[in-house]
Amino acid sequence: MPRPFAEPLRRRALIDAAIAAIGERGSLDVTMSEIAGRAGVSSALAHHYFGAKEELLLATMRHLLTELGTDVRAALSEAETPRARISAVVAVNFSVTQFRPEIVAAWLAFYVEAQKSARLRRLLRVYARRLHSNLLSGFVALLPRPQAEKGAEAIAALIDGLYIRRALKDGLPNSASAVALVEQVVEATLAHSKPSA
Amino acid sequence: MPRPFAEPLRRRALIDAAIAAIGERGSLDVTMSEIAGRAGVSSALAHHYFGAKEELLLATMRHLLTELGTDVRAALSEAETPRARISAVVAVNFSVTQFRPEIVAAWLAFYVEAQKSARLRRLLRVYARRLHSNLLSGFVALLPRPQAEKGAEAIAALIDGLYIRRALKDGLPNSASAVALVEQVVEATLAHSKPSA
DNA sequence: GTTTATTGACTGATCAGTCAATTAAAATCA
DNA sequence: TGATTTTAATTGACTGATCAGTCAATAAAC
Numbered sequence: 001m002p003r004p005f006a007e008p009l010r011r012r013a014l015i016d017a018a019i020a021a022i023g024e025r026g027s028l029d030v031t032m033s034e035i036a037g038r039a040g041v042s043s044a045l046a047h048h049y050f051g052a053k054e055e056l057l058l059a060t061m062r063h064l065l066t067e068l069g070t071d072v073r074a075a076l077s078e079a080e081t082p083r084a085r086i087s088a089v090v091a092v093n094f095s096v097t098q099f100r101p102e103i104v105a106a107w108l109a110f111y112v113e114a115q116k117s118a119r120l121r122r123l124l125r126v127y128a129r130r131l132h133s134n135l136l137s138g139f140v141a142l143l144p145r146p147q148a149e150k151g152a153e154a155i156a157a158l159i160d161g162l163y164i165r166r167a168l169k170d171g172l173p174n175s176a177s178a179v180a181l182v183e184q185v186v187e188a189t190l191a192h193s194k195p196s197a
Numbered sequence: 198m199p200r201p202f203a204e205p206l207r208r209r210a211l212i213d214a215a216i217a218a219i220g221e222r223g224s225l226d227v228t229m230s231e232i233a234g235r236a237g238v239s240s241a242l243a244h245h246y247f248g249a250k251e252e253l254l255l256a257t258m259r260h261l262l263t264e265l266g267t268d269v270r271a272a273l274s275e276a277e278t279p280r281a282r283i284s285a286v287v288a289v290n291f292s293v294t295q296f297r298p299e300i301v302a303a304w305l306a307f308y309v310e311a312q313k314s315a316r317l318r319r320l321l322r323v324y325a326r327r328l329h330s331n332l333l334s335g336f337v338a339l340l341p342r343p344q345a346e347k348g349a350e351a352i353a354a355l356i357d358g359l360y361i362r363r364a365l366k367d368g369l370p371n372s373a374s375a376v377a378l379v380e381q382v383v384e385a386t387l388a389h390s391k392p393s394a
Numbered sequence: 395g396t397t398t399a400t401t402g403a404c405t406g407a408t409c410a411g412t413c414a415a416t417t418a419a420a421a422t423c424a
Numbered sequence: 425t426g427a428t429t430t431t432a433a434t435t436g437a438c439t440g441a442t443c444a445g446t447c448a449a450t451a452a453a454c
Contacts, residue, residue, distance in 0.1 A: 006433085026312020029226070031409060042435050047411060105312060111361060112309045115223025115302060124365055154382050158351065161358030164308060168321060185351050185382060188389035203399085228443060239401050244445060 007049065011059070013039040014046055018060045023102020026167075028057060028109045054117065061110050061123050068098060068127070072134060083190075085138035086155070089131070090182045093159050094175045099166065108167045131156050147193040154189065158182055204246065208256070210236040211243055215257040220299020223364075225254060225306045251314065258307050258320050265295060265324070269331060280387075282335035283352070286328070287379045290356050291372045296363065305364045328353050344390040351386065355379055 017038035021030040032053055036046040050056040075088040092098060114121040135155050139148035162178045214235035218227040229250055233243040247253040272285040289295060311318040332352050336345035359375045 010433085027309050032411085033409080041433095043410085044412085044435055044437095045433075048434075051411090053410065108312075109309055111364065112224050112306055114365065115305075121365070128362070128365065150378060150381060154355065154378055157358035157362055157378070158355050159358065160361045161354035161356065164357045164361065165325070165354055167308065168311060168318070168325065181347060181351055181354070184347060185386065188385040189382065191389050192385035207399085229445085230443080238399095240444085241401055241403095241446085242399075245400080248445090250444065 010039070010041065010045065011049055014041070014049065014056060015060050015063050018056060019064070019102055019106055022060070022106045022109055023100075026105045026109070028113050032056075054119075057110075057113070058117075058119055058123070060106070061120060064103065064106060064110075065123060065127055068092070069130065071095065071097065072130075076134065076137075079138075082138045082141035086135060086186055087183065089134045089138070090155070090159070090179060090186070093131075094162075094178045094182075096175065099163075099175050099178070101166070101169075104163050104166045107163060128156070131159070142190055143193045151186075151189045151193070155182060155186060158185060207236070207238065207242065208246055211238070211246065211253060212257050212260050215253060216261070216299055216303055219257070219303045219306055220297075223302045223306070225310050229253075251316075254307075254310070255314075255316055255320070257303070258317060261300065261303060261307075262320060262324055265289070266327065268292065268294065269327075273331065273334075276335075279335045279338035283332060283383055284380065286331045286335070287352070287356070287376055287383070290328075291359075291375045291379075293372065296360075296372050296375070298363070298366075301360050301363045304360060325353070328356070339387055340390050348383075348386045348390070352379060352383060355382060 014035060017035045018030070021035050021038055022028060031043075032046050033043040035056070036043040039046070046056065050059065071092045072089060075092045076085060079085040079088040110120060111124065114124045132152050135152040136148060139151045142148070143151060159182065162181070166178070211232060214232045215227070218232050218235055219225060228240075229243050230240040232253070233240040236243070243253065247256065268289045269286060272289045273282060276282040276285040307317060307321065311321045329349050332349040333345060336348045339345070340348060356379065359378070363375070
C-alpha cells in the first residue's frame with residue numbers, strides 16, 4: 001500500500017501492540033507477526049522500522065520506563081513534605097495506569113529477559129536506581145543516613161515483590177491493598193528507627 | 198548402548214541439568230538437547246522419560262519446591278519461639294542452598310512461565326501459600342490476627358522482591374544483607390503493631 | 395526371549411529476518 | 425499547472441535456522 005501513515009505513528013502503534021501482546025501471553029515470546037498483526041501491519045513493516053525484534057522490545061521497555069518516570073515526576077512535584085514524597089512514589093507505582101495486568105506482566109517478562117540482554121539489564125538498572133533514589137529523597141529527611149538507605153531498599157524490594165504477586169494473580173494485591181500494605185511498612189519503619197538528629 | 202543406568206538416576210540427572218541450564222541462560226527457553234547434553238544423554242532419552250518438555254520443567258519446579266519445603270521444615274522444627282519461627286523461615290529462604298543464582302533465576306523464570314501454564318501456576322500458588330502460612334504461624338502468636346496477616350503478607354512479598362533484585366545482580370542483596378533487611382522490617386512491624394492481648 | 399535403555403536420524407512446525415516489487419505521496423522541473 | 429522523478433511506506437513471498445517430538449533400530453540385562 002501507499003504512504004498513508006508516517007513513521008512515528010507506526011512505531012507507537014507497534015509498541016502499544018507489543019505491550020498488549022506481551023501482557024496477554026504473559027511473556028516476551030510473542031512473534032513479530034503477532035505484534036504486527038495487532039498493530040494492523042505486516043511483520044515486514046515492523047522489521048522495517050525496528051530492525052531486529054530486540055530493538056522493538058527495547059523500545060517497548062523504554063516506553064514503559066518513560067511513562068513511569070513522567071508519572072513519578074508529576075506526583076513528586078506535588079508532594080510538600082518528605083513523608084509525602086514517599087507516599088507519592090508508592091501511589092504512582094500502584095496507580096491505575098501502572099498497576100495494570102499487562103504492564104505488570106511486561107515488567108516481569110523484561111526482568112527475565114534482562115538475564116540474556118545486557119542492554120535490557122542496563123535499562124532495568126536505571127529503573128531500580130531511580131526508584132531507590134526517589135524513595136531515599138523522602139527517607140533521608142526523616143531518618144539518619146544508614147537507616148534511610150535501608151528503609152528505601154526495603155520499600156523498593158517490597159514494591160517489586162507485590163508486582164510479582166500481582167502477576168501471579170493469587171488474589172491479594174489490588175491497588176488499594178498493596179498501597180495500604182506498603183504504607184504500613186513505611187510507618188513501622190519510620191516509627192521504629194529513631195527520627196534523625 | 199546397553200542398560201547401564203536406571204530411570205530414577207536419569208530423571209534426577211536431567212532435573213539437575215535443567216536447573217543448571219535454566220540458571221545459566223536465565224530463562225526457561227533452554228532446549229531439550231541442551232539439557233540432555235548436560236546430563237550426558239541424548240535428547241531422545243529425555244523425551245523418553247519425561248514425554249513433553251513441559252513435564253520436565255514441571256518436575257524441575259516440583260524438585261525445587263520439595264527441597265525448599267524440606268529445608269523449611271527442618272528449620273522450623275528447631276525454632277523454639279514464635280519469633281524464632283519467623284527468623285527460621287527468612288533464614289532458609291536466603292540460605293546458601295536456596296539463594297544461589299541458578300536457583301533464583303529458575304524461580305523467576307518459572308514465575309513468568311506460570312502465566313502460560315496453569316499447572317505451573319498451581320505449583321507456585323502452593324509455594325506462596327506455604328510461605329504465607331509458615332510466616333503467619335510465627336506472627337499470629339505475637340500480634341492480633343489482622344496485623345499478623347498483614348505482617349506475613351509484607352514479609353512474603355519482601356522476600357520475593359529481594360529474589361528479583363538478586364536476579365538482576367545489581368549488587369546489593371547477598372544472603373547476609375538480605376536477611377538483615379528482612380529482619381529489620383520484621384522488628385519494625387512487631388514493634389509498631391501493638392502486641393496481642 | 396522379553397523387557398528396558400539408549401540413540402541417530404528424521405519430520406513438521408514455527409519464526410526472525412530479507413528482498414524485490416508495488417504504490418502513492420512529495421519534490422522538482424517544464 | 426501538469427509532467428516526471430525521487431522518496432517513503434508497505435507487503436507477499438521467500439529462506440535458513442532452530443527445535444520439540446517421533447521412531448525404528450540396537451544392545452544389554454533379566
